[in-house]
Amino acid sequence: MNETIQLLQNHRSIRDFKDQPLEREVIETLVKSAQQASTSSYVQAYSIIGVTDEDKKQAIMEISTQPYVKDNGHLFIFVADYNRHLELAKRKGYEIHFDTTESLLIGVVDAALAAQNLAVAAESLDLGICYLGSIRNNTKKMIEILELPEGTFPVIGMAVGYKNSEGSFKERLPQDTVYFENTYPEFEQIEASLNDYDESITEYYKTRDENKRQDNWSEQVVKKLSKMDQVRKDIKDVLNAQGFLKD
C-alpha cells in the first residue's frame, strides 16, 4: 500500500484547529492541486472562494452554527460557476445556457472533484479538513456575503487548518453493501451485511471516549432522512434566482 492510498484510507474529519492561518504558499499549493482535478469537457465550471475576513467568517459561522467555520487555518467555499463563461459569451456575441439540470450537475461535480483534491492535498501536508455542507443552511445569505453573481451557487465549504486533535476514524459501510458488479442487488442480498455493520457501529459508539451514544447507522440515517423534507427547503428557489434549474 503506497503513501497516497494510506492517506486516503486514513481520512478523518478534523473539527478542532490551531489558531494559525495557512501560509500563502500552502493555499496556492492546495488550490493548484484542486484545479488539476478533471472537469467536464474542460469547461472548469467552478470557483473557489477563500474567506479570511473575520466579519464574513462570523456571518458564515452563524449560518453553519459550527465553531470551526470561524476557528480554522483557512475557510474554502466551492462554488458551481458559469459566470465567467457568461461574461465571455456576452463579449463574443453568444448566448450560453446553464439553466438545465444537466448543467447544474456539471457545476456541482466539477466543484466537488476540485474540493476532494484540495482535501487530499491538505491531508498530505498533515493539515486537517472538515467539509461544511452546513453552508447550505442559508445559501441566499452565503450569496450575499460572498457577492456571488448570476450563474454561481455555493455548493460546499471546507475548513482547513493545523490540527489540534487527530479526530476519530469512522468505519464506512461494508464494501459489499456499496460496491456491486453489473446490476444493483435486491436489498435482501445486502441486509445481513448492513446488520453486521450496525452492530459494529453500536460497539464503536459505546466505547469511544467522547460523545458516547446508543445508536447504530441505520437508525441514525433513517431518522435523519425522515426529516429531510424540513431542511434547506429554499435551495431550488435560490438556484432559480441564480439562473439554474429552470427546466
Add this chain to the structure above:
Amino acid sequence: MNETIQLLQNHRSIRDFKDQPLEREVIETLVKSAQQASTSSYVQAYSIIGVTDEDKKQAIMEISTQPYVKDNGHLFIFVADYNRHLELAKRKGYEIHFDTTESLLIGVVDAALAAQNLAVAAESLDLGICYLGSIRNNTKKMIEILELPEGTFPVIGMAVGYKNSEGSFKERLPQDTVYFENTYPEFEQIEASLNDYDESITEYYKTRDENKRQDNWSEQVVKKLSKMDQVRKDIKDVLNAQGFLKD
C-alpha cells in the same frame, strides 16, 4: 512538494488502456479508498457499480460513444443512492424524503467525492483514469442496464486501466481567475488573465502532436455552452422517475 501533491498536480486523462483487467485486489483497494472520502452527515448516499459484463459494457459504450468505455481495465459507475436507506426505513416504519434539490445535491456530492478518491488511488498505482460524463447521454438506458431502483441515479462513470499512453497535460485556468478571497470579483478584474490563458492554450493546440486545432479556451467553452440547451434534456424527467427533484 510531497508525492501525493505531485500526483494530484500531474493528473491527465487517459483514454487508451491495455487489454488487461484490474485484479480483484486492486478493485477492492480502489473502492476502499473511495469509501473513506467524506460523506454528508455519514449518510453515505452513493453506490459504485463495476461493469464487467461485455454486453453491458457494449451497451454503455453505445451511450457514451467513446471506445475506452469498453476497452479498459475496469469500468466504474458512481450512483447517487438513497435506495438502501429507503429499504431500511420501510422495515423500521419510517418515511424518508430524498425528493428535494438539497437531497440530490447530497447524493451527487457524495458520489463525486468518492469518485475523486478512487481516481487519486488509481493514479497512485500508476493506473490511468478517464471520467465519463457521457454516461448521462442516456440515463434512462443506464438505469435499465444496471437495474437501478428507486432512489438511485447514475451521476458519472470512470474508465480505469493499465495505460497505453501517458496522455497530455492540460493547463488549467490561471489561479487568479478561479480562486478569489472574500468576494467574487468583477469580470474586468480577471479579463486580462483569461486572455493570457487563451493565448497560451492556442499555442498548446498548435504545437501538440495529435489533434492539432486552432482554438482557445474561451471560444471552445462558449461555443459548447451555447448548445447546452440541446443536450441531455431528459435528465430532470429521469431524476423525477427515480424519485428525485420533486420540489
